[in-house]
Amino acid sequence: MVSRRGFLKSGGLALLGVGLLGGIPGFLAEAAASEKILSPYKKKKTLVCIFQRGAMDGLMAVTPFTDDYLKAARPNLFMSAARSGAGNPLIDLDGRFGLHPAMKAFEPMFREKRLGIVHGIGSPNNTRSHFDAQDYMESGTPFNKGTSSGWLNRAVGLLGHDALTPFTAVSMTSAMPRSFYGDNPSVAISNLQDFAIQMRGNPTGANMAAKSFEDLYDQTASGLLKQTGKESFEAMKMLQKTDIKNYAPANGAVYPNSALGNSLKQIAQLIKMDVGLEVAFAESNGWDTHFNQGTENGIFARNVADLSNSMMALWTDLGTYQDDVTVMTMTEFGRTVHQNGTGGTDHGRASCNFILGNDVNGGLVYGDVKPLAIENLEDGRDLAVTTDFRSVFSAVADKHLEINNDHILFPDWKGDRVNVMRG
Missing domain, CATH: 3.40.720 (Alkaline Phosphatase, subunit A)
Incomplete structure (x- = not known):
């Protein structure tokens, strides 16, 4: 079983890597809103x-x-x-x-x-x-x-x-x-x-970043990526809700x-x-x-x-x-x-x-x-x-x-x- 930390190191957070200009895309915000709200990080x-x-x-x-x-x-x-x-x-x-x-x-x-x-x-x-x-x-x-x-x-x-x-x-x-x-x-x-985010990581992360957000989210149907996505979404929601x-x-x-x-x-x-x-x-x-x-x-x-x-x-x-x-x-x-x-x-x-x-x-x-x-x-x-x-x-x-x-x-x-x- 791959650890969550190991997954992150191999590029799991590349879904943030395309540069979010002008806010979080609507489909991603909708996906985040559908998740159970997690308590703030310690x-x-x-x-x-x-x-x-x-x-x-x-x-x-x-x-x-x-x-x-x-x-x-x-x-x-x-x-x-x-x-x-x-x-x-x-x-x-x-x-x-x-x-x-x-x-x-x-x-x-x-x-x-x-x-x-x-x-x-x-x-x-x-x-x-x-x-x-x-x-x-x-x-x-x-x-x-x-x-x-x-x-x-x-x-x-x-x-x-x-x-x-x-x-x-x-x-x-x-x-x-x-x-x-x-x-x-x-x-x-x-x-x-503006929530303009750039990512730099290993080649795996760079390849993932080249894919569309929709393709990446389709991969969250099960397993570790879904859990990582939930944590990412929650953090992004906290920014989105903050003035x-x-x-x-x-x-x-x-x-x-x-x-x-x-x-x-x-x-x-x-x-x-x-x-x-x-x-x-x-x-x-x-x-x-x-x-x-x-x-x-x-x-x-x-x-x-x-x-x-x-x-x-x-x-x-x-x-x-x-x-x-x-x-x-x-x-x-x-x-x-x-x-x-x-x-x-x-x-x-x-x-x-x-x-x-x-x-x-x-x-x-x-x-x-x-x-x-x-x-x-x-x-x-x-x-x-x-x-x-x-x-x-x-x-x-x-x-x-x-x-x-x-x-x-x-x-x-x-x-x-x-x-x-x-x-």
Whole structure:
């Protein structure tokens, strides 16, 4: 007898794969309505990952403001934590590191020890290509271009459930991200209101997706596919009945009117609908700050304000669901220590990331950031990578989702985890 989970992995959810534009087709809605209404899926732990595409300048987001080498390297970009004169200073976190003032929304979470920061994080592969670095980070195999699956897809496969829902793994993007490539079911939803869903799976799933919905539904007359269809229909009915457009965030949460803000608002809706969401993915773009990066104002300040305000709107909106959610950011690499001639920074190596949650061992800046003298810089120009991204991603995923299998999650990695999670 084929297990339900095994069936799902072989493409059973490909019935969602044709792209449902403008709502669920009438025949499918009718079929769903004819099924016995199931109780909502049990509330589950959810990991929300945000990829900052373009490479965030970690030295500006979380600045080692006591470092005179950095001050000399960035005469027009260095920011101080001193509360004197005009302008907004860095938010002093611990006497050494300062949070960019545009990220003031993060300060209460850091003080309450629910926000952790890892500095000097990056890939052991020293590529400065956006495409390659993102690919390595999302596959979780920084020295293997041939890995077919993404690390978040492998995480889904390690969840240990016999029955996954169509919304176990959701990316709020128009196309499936590299992190979700693989055999385990995942969906990319560009907009819940339009219910535009794309699927990417194995060849069996792709072949099934090519068939008509009517042909697929004809196969649900008996057995495992019918049961899987009932669960899928129930999840879709919950979306169909929900007034997505007029969703009112709870607890006074206000999301930025941005792509990221909209994505996280929709993730909050899915979490609170109890449709079984366990891994969510969103993107934040525009971090490639070669020109006119700015300090307390400018491109970078707008980006970090959007990131922190969007994350905190999600957190506020979740309310009683906060215990079940951890949010983690990632970016492919950092920026050069020295500013360039156009008021920006170029492709570098290490950056920093943020982990938010009630099970986070927060209130600390983790990592080994040495004085930024030239002898301590990677290739004589960059903040050195002293924390492998897998040591953080593994700690967060394993502790929060309780999957605990690094051999599958990150093949060929045998490092130690960073103690960013409680317990």
